[in-house]
Amino acid sequence: MSYTAETRVVSIDSATPAEHVIAEAAAVIRAGGLVAFPTETVYGLGANALDAVAVRRIFSAKGRPASDPLIAHVAAVEDVAQVAAALPQVAHELAQRFWPGPLTLVLPRHVRVPSEVTAGGSTVAVRVPNHPVALALLAAAGLPIVAPSANLFSRPSPTTAAHVLEDLQGRVDLVLDGGATTVGVESTVVDLTVDPPAVLRPGGLALETLRAVLPHLTYIPRFVPAEADAAPAPGMLLKHYSPRAPLTLYAGPRDAVLERMTAEAARLAASGASVGVLAYDEDRVAFETVAARIETLGSHSALEQAATPLFAALRALDAAGVDVILAHAPDQTGIGLALWDRLLRAAEGQVISV
Numbered sequence: 184m185s186y187t188a189e190t191r192v193v194s195i196d197s198a199t200p201a202e203h204v205i206a207e208a209a210a211v212i213r214a215g216g217l218v219a220f221p222t223e224t225v226y227g228l229g230a231n232a233l234d235a236v237a238v239r240r241i242f243s244a245k246g247r248p249a250s251d252p253l254i255a256h257v258a259a260v261e262d263v264a265q266v267a268a269a270l271p272q273v274a275h276e277l278a279q280r281f282w283p284g285p286l287t288l289v290l291p292r293h294v295r296v297p298s299e300v301t302a303g304g305s306t307v308a309v310r311v312p313n314h315p316v317a318l319a320l321l322a323a324a325g326l327p328i329v330a331p332s333a334n335l336f337s338r339p340s341p342t343t344a345a346h347v348l349e350d351l352q353g354r355v356d357l358v359l360d361g362g363a364t365t366v367g368v369e370s371t372v373v374d375l376t377v378d379p380p381a382v383l384r385p386g387g388l389a390l391e392t393l394r395a396v397l398p399h400l401t402y403i404p405r406f407v408p409a410e411a412d413a414a415p416a417p418g419m420l421l422k423h424y425s426p427r428a429p430l431t432l433y434a435g436p437r438d439a440v441l442e443r444m445t446a447e448a449a450r451l452a453a454s455g456a457s458v459g460v461l462a463y464d465e466d467r468v469a470f471e472t473v474a475a476r477i478e479t480l481g482s483h484s485a486l487e488q489a490a491t492p493l494f495a496a497l498r499a500l501d502a503a504g505v506d507v508i509l510a511h512a513p514d515q516t517g518i519g520l521a522l523w524d525r526l527l528r529a530a531e532g533q534v535i536s537v
Contacts, residue, residue, distance in 0.1 A: 190352050192344060197221060197361040200316045204359065209323035211356050212237075217244060219333035219347045220320055221361035222312040224285050224369050224387050225340040225494070226347050227256070227330025228355060229320070232266060235297035238329055242299070244354040247336040250413045251420065252302040253329040254287050254370070255309045258321035265327050266300075266307050268293045273397070274375055280396060283313035285366050285387030289374040289416060300329055302413035306376050316361045331417060332369065333358075337425050339494040339501075339529070342367055346498060367491035368521045372416045373400070383416035385520040387490065404524070406532070423528040426497045428459060428505050432530040434512035435537035437483070441469050443537045444509050448473040451507055459505030461496055461526075463489075466511065476503040486519050493522060497529065 195204050208218045215237040218229045228245065230237040232255045242249055255266045260278040263270050267290035274288055292307040301307050309327075312318065321328055332340040335350040344360035371386035373393065382390060382402040394400050406421040407414040414420065431447075433440045448458045452473050460474040463483040470477050478496035480489035500508050510526055512534070513519040527534065 190348065190355050190358055192358045192360055194360045195316055197316055200319045205319045205323045208320055208357055208359055212324045212328060216356040217241065218357045218359065219355050220316055220359040221314055221364055222317045223314045223364060224366045225342055225364055226333040228333035229328040229330040232300055232327035232329040233295060235299050238297055238299040241329065241331065244351060245331065245336045250302050251417055252304065252308060252414060253300050253331050254417060255300060255307060255327045256312055256317065256321060256330050257309060257327050258318055259311060262327065263309055266293050266296050266309055267291060271375060276396060281388060282311040283318065285370040286310060287370045287372045289372060289376055291376060304413055308372060308416055310370055316359055337422055339424050339426060339497040340369065342494050365491065367493055368525060369418060384418045385524050387521065389517045390520055391517065421528060422531045424525045425529045426501045426508060428501065428508050430508040430510055430530045432510050432512050432526050432534045433537060434534055439537045440511055441466055444511065445469050445473060448509055456506040457504065459500040459503060459508040461508060461510040463511060476500055476505055486513055487517060489513060489522055490518050493525060
């Protein structure tokens, strides 16, 4: 495809988005263009979900393989019928509790949805985002919008407009700069076409919270090989969310992990490598003499806040030009499960258990 010569960036108030800016963005979407916009999770790269040509532009702009399906965003539960052939009662219950919000439901695909959206599969992923800009854009466009993360494929997801431009300048028509996103990781994906329902991707809505409504909800981590014909949901490839520097994840009791990480950081630094570290506030002092750059995710005792800075921290380590990154794995409870999933894929499965 031929890319746009310049990406237009327009600032927008996230709380009360200007109608004329939203109208311009909606016109771009309806004309088959690409608009990056904030959601509560990460910035999405939006296109008309019912326009196959526009959808293919997303794959081209991101360098995303056609085997990786997209999520269709709609303005309200009543609009799910635009993309899904059926909405079971359990979907209504989940929507009532968690929409708008960081929950994506996998449902039977409506025939009007282009196969490009679903990687040729018979199901479609859909959600209602919880962000004034996203909801206003959906309402003004009057159609469903597919919106994967607005970054180059396999890179850390964008949580600011600057991250979008770092990857996609000149590849998209318009960026709505609504400031930093709040959740910081993508939505939780739940497949309602299987019995019992299954989490395909952990995300901004905790597994424990969902099980209060779906006690039999299952979750088994899955890693789809890059050469697979199609993934059942986005974000399931082994290599994803990855910084440029190789990342190794360290898991285990905190004291043991810190001892192993500091020893490895010292060894690498002595060999001449520039070492980046991703850890927690309490652990910064342990690395100050052995790491070239340290990024923290907040307090280890407040893990629910760690998702917000995750992708920005990975991008900051890249910007610092480190040669390697050592990361402290979170506990796999609450939002920690989503953090674990993102870091595991960023590390391409390279985990050291101590």
